[in-house]
Amino acid sequence: MDTNEIEKSKKNRLKVLEDMGKSIYSQIEKGENPYLTLPVRGLSNVKYNEESRMITLGSGLSRRYFLNVGHVRKFIQTTAMAAVSRELIKSDKHTSLRSAFYQVRRTIPGTKIDVVDDQTETNKAIEDLELITDLTREQLNINANKNGSVAGEVVIEDRGDVIDWSKLGSGGWAIPSNVEEIIFRKVDAKFVLYFEKSTMFERANEDKAWKKLHCVIMSSQGQATRGIRRLLQRLHEEQGLPVYILVDFDPWGVYIYSAIKFGSIALAHASDRLALPDAKFLGLMEKDIERYGLKRHLIKFKDVDTSRLKQIKNYDWFKNNKAWQEELSKMEKLQAKVELDAFTAKGLSFMTEEYIPNKIKEKDFLD
Amino acid sequence: MDTNEIEKSKKNRLKVLEDMGKSIYSQIEKGENPYLTLPVRGLSNVKYNEESRMITLGSGLSRRYFLNVGHVRKFIQTTAMAAVSRELIKSDKHTSLRSAFYQVRRTIPGTKIDVVDDQTETNKAIEDLELITDLTREQLNINANKNGSVAGEVVIEDRGDVIDWSKLGSGGWAIPSNVEEIIFRKVDAKFVLYFEKSTMFERANEDKAWKKLHCVIMSSQGQATRGIRRLLQRLHEEQGLPVYILVDFDPWGVYIYSAIKFGSIALAHASDRLALPDAKFLGLMEKDIERYGLKRHLIKFKDVDTSRLKQIKNYDWFKNNKAWQEELSKMEKLQAKVELDAFTAKGLSFMTEEYIPNKIKEKDFLD
Numbered sequence: 001m002d003t004n005e006i007e008k009s010k011k012n013r014l015k016v017l018e019d020m021g022k023s024i025y026s027q028i029e030k031g032e033n034p035y036l037t038l039p040v041r042g043l044s045n046v047k048y049n050e051e052s053r054m055i056t057l058g059s060g061l062s063r064r065y066f067l068n069v070g071h072v073r074k075f076i077q078t079t080a081m082a083a084v085s086r087e088l089i090k091s092d093k094h095t096s097l098r099s100a101f102y103q104v105r106r107t108i109p110g111t112k113i114d115v116v117d118d119q120t121e122t123n124k125a126i127e128d129l130e131l132i133t134d135l136t137r138e139q140l141n142i143n144a145n146k147n148g149s150v151a152g153e154v155v156i157e158d159r160g161d162v163i164d165w166s167k168l169g170s171g172g173w174a175i176p177s178n179v180e181e182i183i184f185r186k187v188d189a190k191f192v193l194y195f196e197k198s199t200m201f202e203r204a205n206e207d208k209a210w211k212k213l214h215c216v217i218m219s220s221q222g223q224a225t226r227g228i229r230r231l232l233q234r235l236h237e238e239q240g241l242p243v244y245i246l247v248d249f250d251p252w253g254v255y256i257y258s259a260i261k262f263g264s265i266a267l268a269h270a271s272d273r274l275a276l277p278d279a280k281f282l283g284l285m286e287k288d289i290e291r292y293g294l295k296r297h298l299i300k301f302k303d304v305d306t307s308r309l310k311q312i313k314n315y316d317w318f319k320n321n322k323a324w325q326e327e328l329s330k331m332e333k334l335q336a337k338v339e340l341d342a343f344t345a346k347g348l349s350f351m352t353e354e355y356i357p358n359k360i361k362e363k364d365f366l367d
Numbered sequence: 368m369d370t371n372e373i374e375k376s377k378k379n380r381l382k383v384l385e386d387m388g389k390s391i392y393s394q395i396e397k398g399e400n401p402y403l404t405l406p407v408r409g410l411s412n413v414k415y416n417e418e419s420r421m422i423t424l425g426s427g428l429s430r431r432y433f434l435n436v437g438h439v440r441k442f443i444q445t446t447a448m449a450a451v452s453r454e455l456i457k458s459d460k461h462t463s464l465r466s467a468f469y470q471v472r473r474t475i476p477g478t479k480i481d482v483v484d485d486q487t488e489t490n491k492a493i494e495d496l497e498l499i500t501d502l503t504r505e506q507l508n509i510n511a512n513k514n515g516s517v518a519g520e521v522v523i524e525d526r527g528d529v530i531d532w533s534k535l536g537s538g539g540w541a542i543p544s545n546v547e548e549i550i551f552r553k554v555d556a557k558f559v560l561y562f563e564k565s566t567m568f569e570r571a572n573e574d575k576a577w578k579k580l581h582c583v584i585m586s587s588q589g590q591a592t593r594g595i596r597r598l599l600q601r602l603h604e605e606q607g608l609p610v611y612i613l614v615d616f617d618p619w620g621v622y623i624y625s626a627i628k629f630g631s632i633a634l635a636h637a638s639d640r641l642a643l644p645d646a647k648f649l650g651l652m653e654k655d656i657e658r659y660g661l662k663r664h665l666i667k668f669k670d671v672d673t674s675r676l677k678q679i680k681n682y683d684w685f686k687n688n689k690a691w692q693e694e695l696s697k698m699e700k701l702q703a704k705v706e707l708d709a710f711t712a713k714g715l716s717f718m719t720e721e722y723i724p725n726k727i728k729e730k731d732f733l734d
Contacts, residue, residue, distance in 0.1 A: 158536025
């Protein structure tokens with residue numbers, strides 16, 4: 001994506017929203033009951049697509065009518081949100097979910113009825129707008145929370161600033177919530193490493209592991225933010241970098257990987273722009289416990305770990321995957337977790353100097 | 368702080384730890400029962416110091432003996448942690464609380480006893496070491512979690528990289544957990560603004576509010592991390608910048624301000640290096656609701672808000688502060704909160720273009 005493409009994307013996004021408005025307008029002119037068409041959300045229409053390897057929405061469609069007591073409130077909220085989003089895109093400004101709620105909130109003139117009473121309503125309206133327009137929240141200029149940092153031999157351009165990810169000291173670049181308009185100027189890396197924990201990032205960054213391993217390192221804390229997921233996806237799709245996910249050996253770690261790779265049920269409609277079916281699981285795996293002498297650092301499962309594991313093992317995207325079923329069965333049998341931090345017992349740089357290079361050299365990952 | 372001072376600090380810190388070891392050694396040589404002296408922790412010895420305006424430890428001291436069944440375990444854990452910390456400082460490496468636990472964890476030769484069983488033990492040992500050595504965790508090269516970003520016309524040097532906080536696009540610089548060794552090269556700002564929410568930071572950063580207001584902007588999400596608190600303190604103490612805290616009008620917002628300004632009970636021993644008694648509360652205040660027409664955005668208190676407010680009102684550092692008692696009483700009477708996000712209803716840039724400049728011009732803050 002370059003400056004021209006950013007400008008073009010802006011025009012396209014405005015056009016989509018304006019066409020939506022025009023379509024309603026012409027329905028009114030023709031004396032029809034105005035409606036919006038959108039895919040059915042909710043579990044009944046969420047499916048794991050074996051082919052694309054993503055959690056996606058099915059083909060079910062629904063119509064939302066203006067002249068329908070059950071629909072009118074949502075119809076108005078969705079169009080009000082479309083108007084806010086159009087203003088945002090036009091003015092090159094971004095807002096948050098919470099602020100979007102305040103922007104839409106107002107009393108309908110001549111009534112005592114508010115357009116929205118609660119943020120859950122604007123959140124839904126934004127999701128509906130994503131479905132109707134096939135644009136993501138980020139493309140509608142509505143941002144999620146930001147978190148996380150990145151480092152590596154990559155030069156980007158963002159809002160006119162040229163930023164070298166290899167020259168940002170111990171902090172790294174703070175990943176914004178919206179990475180749509182980042183332009184990659186130079187990418188000198190062979191892969192991307194995503195760590196579950198920010199402390200791992202700091203340790204690896206202190207060693208300039210990104211230089212030694214010739215990669216990009218990234219982390220937030222726990223679940224990856226939308227900004228991070230999209231950045232991983234862009235580095236993979238546009239720059240051809242393999243993405244490796246490094247998490248604790250426990251159900252929570254596996255789920256962090258799962259959400260990055262396959263997407264999630266709640267965001268099934270956004271999998272196109274967020275999921276990363278090619279992401280690889282670099283560990284920890286059960287066999288690493290033996291190989292790297294981590295047995296003494298096993299931490300017994302609590303009930304909540306056991307039941308989470310059971311859920312994960314049953315997910316459609318793991319159920320028919322032999323390698324994953326084996327791995328998760330081993331975890332189930334062990335009834336214990338191991339944290340990445342345990343590598344520290346073997347030396348502060350063991351993970352980046354031994355574990356990761358071995359894994360990548362031996363192509364020892366789960367898919 | 369410059370490169371020489373960083374080197375000097377390293378030597379000093381090593382000396383403090385080595386002196387601790389030598390003192391134990393000489394006690395052994397003299398045939399004494401080795402001991403460590405440290406301030407009493409815990410509520411009984413935590414006080415709000417009216418003069419320094421910080422939550423600090425009282426003067427109570429305790430001794431921890433090696434030859435004492437009740438003390439020996441903690442004695443060993445503390446000295447083991449001191450050894451780990453010395454290695455870290457010597458090798459210019461940093462570790463996390465979790466990793467420090469794994470580094471200390473081992474079986475005492477010839478026994479079946481582990482030095483530590485659980486991270487709570489190493490956490491305590493680190494706090495004890497802070498008290499014994501009068502060094503912070505960060506100075507002992509043990510880092511907390513990182514979070515948050517910063518932007519502004521400031522140039523720093525960190526690990527040999529020169530970083531311009533005004534040229535980092537929409538992300539900003541990711542604030543590391545440890546900011547001890549940052550060197551300020553150029554600080555072109557009149558004050559620092561800390562936002563409670565990262566979405567506020569993104570909005571303000573998008574408008575380059577730091578340029579228009581001639582300030583540094585910073586945020587994490589909710590409670591400020593140790594890295595942020597220390598960075599605020601350093602910008603204030605070394606660079607003479609006033610620090611303003613901008614939070615929601617609710618007990619949780621007030622507590623974010625309170626922890627930055629006065630320190631906290633749990634970290635009373637570290638107030639010297641973390642608290643910022645000169646920090647100012649820039650709002651939201653009760654009177655802003657009227658002035659800025661935010662009345663319609665009041666959100667009724669839940670029980671948990673009411674009881675948190677009661678606690679905060681009773682804290683020693685607010686109890687004898689007339690202005691704060693008045694403000695908190697107004698909040699109590701109102702039984703409702705207002706979020707900073709509500710300003711968005713008045714325009715996306717209202718907060719940085721109207722509210723903040725007014726507040727600062729009129730010196731309208733609480734202290």
